[in-house]
Amino acid sequence: MKKKIKLAMIGMTAVLFGLTACGNKQEATSKGGKTTIRFASWDTADDVDAQQKLVDKFNEEHPDIQVVLEAYGSDFDTKISASMGSGDAPDVMYMWNYPAYHEGLEPLDSYIEKEGEDYKKNFYSTLWNYNSYDGQIYGLPVGFTTHCVYYNKDLFEQAGVEAPKGDWTWEDLKEKAKVIYEKTGVKGFSFSMKPDPYDYEMYLWSNGTAYCGKDGKMEGYVDSDKALETYKMFQDMEKDGYAVATEKSGGDEFQAGQTGMFVYGAWAVKKYTEEGVNFGLAKLPSFGSEKSASILSSSGVAIAKSSKNKEAAWEFVKFWTSEESNKTRIGTEFPVLMSVVESEKILEKPEYAPFYEMLDQSGEYTPASFIMDKWSEVSEKLELAFEEMYNPSSLMDVKEAIASVLN
Structure with a gap:
């Protein structure tokens, strides 16, 4: 499970407009028929290595898309704020503070709807409360913990x-x-x-x-x-x-x-x-x-509103939250898909089950x-x-x- 993310609100009014984006900057553009997507992660060390392997797998399976992983680590909020302020946000990014960042994020409701009713239902419903803001979904759940x-x-x-x-x-x-x-x-x-x-x-x-x-x-x-x-x-x-x-x-x-x-x-x-x-x-x-x-402390993945390649970004977001990716992260993230929890018999494990029981009975609350x-x-x-x-x-x-x- 990821380290605890303490919800310290970072107002978008504090964004320093005019700063250049930090990290391994690459334009999300099409060259030679391949679309480049920048993906910002807040993880470090071994977690980033594991994420890179998943990114490499996506790139192998999608010859028309090239995802570039940018590891921001502890500077994540500073770099995301600066990149949004300068109009150069990564196409896809980890997200948790939707109240602060929602204006710079792409609403995902229409994308989710196109995937069909069963697609959304496979995610634990409580998680949508923590990946939405003001009635719109801005992120797909990746991991969570209750207490x-x-x-x-x-x-x-x-x-x-x-x-x-x-x-x-x-x-x-x-x-x-x-x-x-x-x-x-x-x-x-x-x-x-x-x-x-x-x-x-x-x-x-x-x-x-x-x-x-x-x-x-x-x-x-x-x-x-x-x-x-x-x-x-x-x-x-x-x-x-x-x-x-x-x-x-x-x-x-x-x-x-x-x-x-x-x-x-x-x-x-x-x-x-x-x-x-x-x-x-x-x-x-x-x-x-x-x-x-x-x-809940919940992590999600979101798409920047400024992305010029939103369809390609959505393909990566779907991959990052897929059953395959959920299974790969077991041990570092609790699966967010009910199908994975069932197939991997997660609820039979005493170190996991109580957290899911708390998830089931906490769905009606909004922080x-x-x-x-x-x-x-x-x-x-x-x-x-x-x-x-x-x-x-x-x-x-x-x-x-x-x-x-x-x-």
Whole structure:
């Protein structure tokens, strides 16, 4: 699974017009009957090597199209913004921040429609929410992760605690965390004292609320009784001593055996497996009356609106998201096609199944970042409010802390 993509909104008003595009620039033009397509990736090292092999395969199978891979790595957003500003964007690019970039992207609805009804239905429907903006699809899903609870099997056994069940609640999690702490002296649960606001909204969804309504207004949502109850639940676990707020996600502490549970995406599965950590995975707990829901970190591939070879670009996009490509990326990306999940028996694998279960029950939610025009400003305020709530040196009253977000 790809590294975590933190949704930090980059407004298109900040694009530096007049800058030349970065990377291995090649004109997308036709020469000798061959159309050149530039493809921008955010990956590095081994991932890029694997991508190049797929690109080479496409080029071999399409003698009339030549795809050139441009690896932007950590400079991806800077280079994409600059290239869009100068009118020289790559024909095809990885994409995640559709609210920021949609004006420079080609809507794909008509392309998808031409492929037939079954084509779109083969993708998990929840993923379209994260590859669309304002009612239009701008990207085809490539990979995703939801969030689940990682739990330390050794600590659970040592404390005599039963493994989480599929229908468990936050009350169940708290009880297990307390027993682990009492029996082993190890904190039963850990969470970030400065959580990513994009991720944190899933807890509000699970408790029947959100940061804002469909109109983007926050009053009555981010400060609702349900929201305050959610913020306070985490703070109370910390105050009661059996949970700890950590500098990061809690993953380092979990790997070191210093915490019994924490919530994270699939990025740690491969690492913990290779390191020999004896861990299990469970769906996010519910608040009892509502089913739990997860935020998604989703990657897609998009076509630049400025591309002069959109049909050729679409052929490559279809290849990059095909069954063959999905299968090739298993182990680094979760397959997004239901046909591949079925044929490869993905749901029979305990390290994959809970993430897909969370995907199935999270389809009705749209992140505030896709709704609010000023999400970047709101996100910064939320981040500060969360730190005031959960930093052990402050532990500010949650109602007082969240009030600052509405000012």
